[in-house]
Amino acid sequence: MELIEAITGRRSVREYTTETVDEQTISRLISAAVRAPSAVNEQPWAFTVVRDQKLLDHVSHQAKSHMRATISGSPHAGHFQSHLDNPDFHIFYHAPVLILISAIAEGPWIVEDCALAAENLMLAAYSAGLGSCWIGFAQSFLNTPDGKTALGLPAPWISIAPIILGRPKANPPLVSRQEPRVTWVG
Numbered sequence: 001m002e003l004i005e006a007i008t009g010r011r012s013v014r015e016y017t018t019e020t021v022d023e024q025t026i027s028r029l030i031s032a033a034v035r036a037p038s039a040v041n042e043q044p045w046a047f048t049v050v051r052d053q054k055l056l057d058h059v060s061h062q063a064k065s066h067m068r069a070t071i072s073g074s075p076h077a078g079h080f081q082s083h084l085d086n087p088d089f090h091i092f093y094h095a096p097v098l099i100l101i102s103a104i105a106e107g108p109w110i111v112e113d114c115a116l117a118a119e120n121l122m123l124a125a126y127s128a129g130l131g132s133c134w135i136g137f138a139q140s141f142l143n144t145p146d147g148k149t150a151l152g153l154p155a156p157w158i159s160i161a162p163i164i165l166g167r168p169k170a171n172p173p174l175v176s177r178q179e180p181r182v183t184w185v186g
């Protein structure tokens, strides 16, 4: 697949079949993720792969409670509230796999580094016929002591990119983009 085809074809997928993703495929995606550039080649990332559906159900439930308790004042509170109040809303959309990218070192660019790894992973997933979606809903809970305990994450790690993966039930429609604001200087 041409890279540009993956860039334009990738979608955030929110409906998955129950088909699991094998370890070899997941390892290939992680190999693609770590080809991302990182500041001073620090590679400050670690990958936690979760396929236990009961654990993902538990984290979804806990993350919703955590967000409900902390959301007031957030610019998107109104948009999120209806999801948080819906008992059927699963933050991971029952995807068969979660790959959490955590920053494991300190530094001024760890978020950028992990986000670049996440984009590589999502593009590689698309080219392998898989769907993916970054689940920001999980982030703040996964950075609490309870969240770290749930996934067995060491206390100093910072959860940056929770990415769900799986076989899409259908290919979601294109989400529009605004015209880019471009200034040509000189």
Ligand SMILES: Cc1cc2nc3c(=O)[nH]c(=O)nc-3n(C[C@H](O)[C@H](O)[C@H](O)COP(=O)(O)O)c2cc1C
Residues within 6 Å of the ligand: 010, 011, 012, 013, 014, 133, 134, 135, 136, 137, 138, 175
């Ligand atoms: C940092 C970040 C956090 C996101 N969090 C969520 C989320 O919690 N739940 C969700 O369904 N989608 C989430 N998304 C996906 C965005 O909604 C999606 O990328 C956007 O609507 C554009 O759609 P597309 O990815 O299909 O082009 C997140 C994306 C990013 C980059």
